[in-house]
Amino acid sequence: MGEPVELAPDYYLSNFRALVDFVVARYEGLLSDRERRFYHDFRALELNSQRLYVRLLSRKGVPSSRGALFRLGKLNYVEIENLPLAAEQLVTADLLQRDPALALEEMLPLFSKAELQACSPVPLPKALKRPALELALLELHDEAPALRNALAAGETLLAVQAAEHFETFKLCFFGNLNQDLTDYVLRDLGMYRYENYPLDRKNLPFQSRAQIDRHLRYYDCLELLDGALEAGPEEILALAEQLPEVSDGDATLHRRLDRLRLTLARQLERLEALDAADRLYRACARPPARERRARIAVTRGDIDTGLALCGEILAAPHNEAEQVFAESFGYRTAKKAKQLGGWQPPERCKPPTETVVLPPAPDRVELLAAAYLELGSPSAEPDPFPHQCFYVENTLFNGVLGLYVWDILFSPVPGAFFNPFQVAPSDFRTGDFFLQRRVAFEQRLAELDVEHLARRVWRHYRQKYGVANPLVAWEALPEPLLQLALERIPADHWHRLFRRLLSDIGHHRNGLPDLILFPSSGGYELVEVKGPGDRLQQNQQRWLAYFARHQIPHRVLHVEWQQP
Known part of the structure; x- marks a missing residue:
């Protein structure tokens, strides 16, 4: 084991700047005016303001209609000098919004249970759990202005702005919106050494702005996935209609959309919306779409279609698992329907x-x-x-x-x-x-x-x-x-x-x-x-x-x- 690596206190800022610089160097022509302005406004900030912005952008915060929320008085970063001044510069640059207009339900999560109890216009039982306490406060309609004022007294609330522009930078850098700057940290700590492969512009994954927008649209739809799956067939189909079209050559988006359609279609199957599921499977080019269609056909009593799909798979299987399915399911279906014809039982492996x-x-x-x-x-x-x-x-x-x-x-x-x-x-x-x-x-x-x-x-x-x-x-x-x-x-x-x-x-x-x-x-x-x-x-x-x-x-x- 080598000596422990000690990261600089603001290592996160170096990593953030490396990421946005990388994207601008390779994709500046594909960025929107607002995204380019976001980059230049950030780069023009003084060092402490840059540190504060990246700190807040990297934290979850309290979600609201105005952006992720933070209380200035609760922020404490030893590497940031004069934190209020750093925040003021971010407000001037429109990268933070000070004391945004908020609905009461957006403010409550910012405060501790004890603070909410103390600011309540009327006494509330201290035994109330957090969700019940917030609900009780929201039900005090006539007292809402007084409660809002009491909570805001002496507080400066900050809402992070322009986070949506950084989403585009992350997409261009990582190729997805699931990763974060941790990869830099792992490199800096010596946990990973990466191959030095070429990253020339002609081989970059994104070649047009429309392509970037389609990927962003995909992630917007992915955010809606859990809600649609829980809601039912109509919502599932509505989400499927919102999926972006795919241009030729974008294999990455093809794969992602296929995975999403397969998930939607499988839930439709579980809900016994078989026609709708079959339509979605038809739009998928990858396994197990044909397998599911064959199963649906046999479930509905359409043996000929089920066997035809198995035959189609055997003629041109996408992978071995799909071929094994077609051999086994096709034979069992044909045998049960007494339509064996040329169907043979799959060979069974008996290893020594x-x-x-x-x-x-x-x-x-x-x-x-x-x-x-x-x-x-x-x-x-x-x-x-x-x-x-x-x-x-x-x-x-x-x-x-x-x-x-x-x-x-x-x-x-x-x-x-x-x-x-x-x-x-x-x-x-x-x-x-x-x-x-x-x-x-x-x-x-x-x-x-x-x-x-x-x-x-x-x-x-x-x-x-x-x-x-x-x-x-x-x-x-x-x-x-x-x-x-x-x-x-x-x-x-x-x-x-x-x-x-x-x-x-x-x-x-x-x-x-x-x-x-x-x-x-x-x-x-x-x-x-x-x-x-x-x-x-x-x-x-x-x-x-x-x-x-x-x-x-x-x-x-x-x-x-x-x-x-």
Whole structure:
């Protein structure tokens, strides 16, 4: 561990300025007049006013129709000198509003329960809980002006202005409105080192103002999601109508809108508004839209449509999970309807299985199984070169892939990188990840042999150690494990494993076996460990079936506890 990193008291201001400067440098032509004015007004402020504004903008405050509310007398920041003067300059710059006109219900949350009790024009029971107290005060209609005056006496209330403009800056920088300046803090603390990928203008995600506005509109709709889901079908459909149109080439917004429509449609299904749900699913280009439509059709007794949708999936599946669904659901539906035709029962994977009885211990069952496998057969002669077994789960093959395709992963694909603090390209967990880089990936896979793989992997291991990569868990890739894996696993096995991982990285990077065993005699074997009562998950079953099809050595080891 290195020395603890001590951040400057106003580290947040440096990070904020870096963010807005980054956006203006790359997107100034796409910003509105008000957004540009917001930037220049902020930059013209004295240092303490900048600090105060960023502090308040980063805090939640009390929401109101005038902006997030704060009490000046309750603010205390040791790094801000003359806080009232800093606030006054922000008021002059229209970045704060002093003592805005507020409804009483907007003022009450600013004050403590004791303060509300003290300012009440009439005595109220002290046992009242906060919500009941506020309700009782709001019901004193005739006394409302006196209460408002009593609360405001000696107080300066501040409402943050122009926060909506910063939303545009955040969107342009992060690509979403869910992140915040924490990423800078993690970098400054040394918790993350990021790859130095290019951020040239031609590859930036936003290329027009209309595109930015459509993303902002999407987030406006997302704010309404919970309310619509609770309200019912009419509100759900009304929200669906408000979703923005998508221009060609904006894969990010396509994905986001598909996820939102899938959520809306699934709730319509639960509410038995099946026609409306089906219409929304038709507007979705990604799984599981076709699966849900097939289920809806069969639920309504339209077997032909349900089977036709399963056939459509099998002809062009978006991913393996969708294909597995179509095979299983199509066969079961056809069998039940006595329309089997060409439908065949799905193949069932029966992996090689062994059951062992071990004494119970506090260690993880996978580590106990690894120790058992390293001992080999109890009846065998002592081996001067013992078996070696490592607990790897999803880290080994993902990690080697991440090292092998490092340069492709961080290549300047249009729209992949919004800012310098991304662990992965924005499309990493989507079906677009492989498609956008297909030519480069296919060429790299075609070049794969043992020597080429080892050379690239070791080069990136030495050059990039500690740099964030979504596939590489550095602490789980010790050199002895990596050395054995690159020596023992044949090139055609690496090729098969990499191809399946890349075909649907979002789903396939999970479910890999727990252990890799390197027998003393050579070769390797993948071992999935199941403790008492544990069962294979679907993604694990799909990996085991893939191993069987491609002669990749594997087995399932069931562990039972030795009875006392």
